[in-house]
Amino acid sequence: MGQLPTMPETAWATMRATADDRAARVRYRRALMLMVMTLVLPGSAQLVAGNRRVGRVATRIWVALIVAAVVGAVLAALDHEYAFWFVSDPRALGAIRLALMVLAVGWALLFLDAWRIGQPLSLSLGHRRTVVGLNGVLCFSVAGTLLFGAHLVGVQRSFILTTFSGDTVHGTHDGRYNVLLVGGDSGAGRWGLRTDSMTIASIDASTGKTVLIGLPRNMTDFPFAKGSVMRKAWPHGFNCGYPSCELNGVNTWVGDHLSLFKGVKDPGMDATISAAEGITGLKVSYWSFVNLAGFRDLVDAVGGVTLDVRQPIPVGGLGADVTGYIKPGVRKLNGFDTLWFARSRDSSDDYSRMARQKCVMNAMLHQVSPETVLTKFEKIAKASSQMISTDIPATEVDRFMGLALKAKGQPVATLSLVPPLVDTAHPDIALIRRKVDAAIRASEHPSSAAHHHRRKSPSTVTGGSIGSLHTGYAANDSTDLTDSC
Structure with missing residues (x-):
């Protein structure tokens, strides 16, 4: 028999090198595939090539999370109040935050295990560097995203716990929530010393339709709610003489007579609520203090607010220099300019300013979208926590969020208790209560608007608001603030 031909040694070496290259490429693709599998379906890499027990646990957890997310999304779409x-x-947010942190750590460990299963030491140096780099990017990207989500959830939880610290749930009164909104410059501990504005937001508990009832800070000679401490101290009305017995002086008087309010958590707010109830005849459900410096930050956080500036609005004035003007036109204002638009009193009066404040409230309600809240959530939460203190309990936040969403798509009505309708020095309380009732009825039943018809908007503009002190400002008495601003 003849001998088989021998292959040159160089040919054998070439074949071995080619086989080694193919094997190296297979190992490289396998390592990459294990990481991709971990990204798409955590635990699948372990099921295929690693610890199957770990893989089964991880995949089951992942499937359970997907199912829970889908069910939650469906429930949220069907019932906004659930969302x-x-x-x-706070308890749900705490659980979500913990789950996100555990998921971040667990997923990162699965990526590291997938890298180990891929046998990185068997790869060439170039392939090894690629696998290590890609694994690091995926590991830190996924874990970082989840940890950032946990941070945002923590911010939301902290905001809820810090801001909504009330401990008593109040029901509706005649089917409405009446929330007293107080604006000022100072912190929550000093709010009454520098009260800037007072408004009762009367909200229909079913539809969210809202009537803003403005209380002038210079009103005097008004009664307090029956049975209140202030009613016992001032049975014939708050009428000790100008200016110490104006509405925004109630807290100052309370500070000098704290012995009358033993056991009352917040005497100043308690007294102011009794004044608002005595004037309007409404039962206040909750109160909310708005720090106006924080309001400026909130406007900046949402990217500004668009307002129709009808006249140059001074920045500064009344004891300080006017440093500039907000120019007329439909303009998107930042927080600084929005705050001055709402507060400026130079070349105008308190009632014109109240009208502008109502326009700002209306614009914020209708212009701040859910998308803006989601994309700028952390800034908004930070600004809001500095801006608001309230006795609304955390358990009621979802209810008011739902009402706010309903109110967003509806006109907001307003009634300010100011001249020429009301003589703030000697208010006709019976007239005020009739007007308040009529405004609320007109909001609930538009067909009854004849009881509270909107006056034709005056052609004059004074202090940046449509109307004048003599004829009244349109935004102070309107069934649709958008048309009056």
Whole structure:
């Protein structure tokens, strides 16, 4: 028999090198595939090539999370109040935050294990560097995203716990929530010393339709609610003489007579609420203090607010130099200019300013979208926590979020208790209560608007508001603030 031909040694070496290259490429693709599998379906890499017990646990957890997310999304789409509860309940937020942190750590460990299963030491140096780099990017990207989500959830939870610290849930009164909004410059501990504005937001508990009832800070000779401490101290009305017995002086008087309010958590607010109830005849459900410096930050956080500036609005004045003007036109204002638009009193009066404040409230309600809240959430939460203190309990936040969403798509009505309708020095309380009732009825039943018809908007503009002190300002008495601003 003849001998088989021998292959040159160089040919054998070439074949071995080619086989080694193919094997190296297979190992490289396998390592990459294990990481991709971990990204798409955590635990699948372990099921295929690693610890199957770990893989089964990881995949089951992942599938359970996907199912829970889908079910939650469906429930949120069908019932908005469920979604609002989910993002406002401190216990639910705490559980979500913990789950995100555990998921971040667990997923990162699965990526590291997938890298180990891929046998990085068997790869060429170039392939090894690529696998290590890609694994690091995926590991830190996924874990970082989840940890950032946990941070945002923590911010929301902290905001809810810090801001909504009330401990008593109040029901509706005649089917409405009446929330007293107080604006000022100072912190929550000093709010009454520098009260800037007072408004009762009367909200229909079913539809969210809202009537803003403005209380002038210079009103005097008004009664307090029956049965209140202030009613016992001032049975014939708050009429000790100008200016110490104006509405915004109630807290100052309370500070000098704290012995009358033993056991009352917040005497100044308690007294101011009794004044608002005595004037309007409404039962106040909750109160909210708005720090106006924080309001400026909130406007900046949402990217500004668009307002129709009808006249140059002075920045500064009344004891200080006017440093500039907000120019007329439909303009998107930042927080600084929005605050001055709402507060400026130079070349105008308190009632014109109240009208502008109502326009700002209306613009904020209708212009701040859910998309803006989601994309700028952390800034908004930070500004809001500095801006608001309230006795609304955390358990009621979801209810008011739902009402705010309903109110967003509806006209906001307003009634300010100012001249020429009301003589703030000697207010006709019976007239005020009739007007308040009529405004609320007109909001609930538009067909009854004849009881509270909107006056034709005056052609004059004074102090930046449509109307004048003599004829009244349109935004102070309107069934639709958008048309009056």
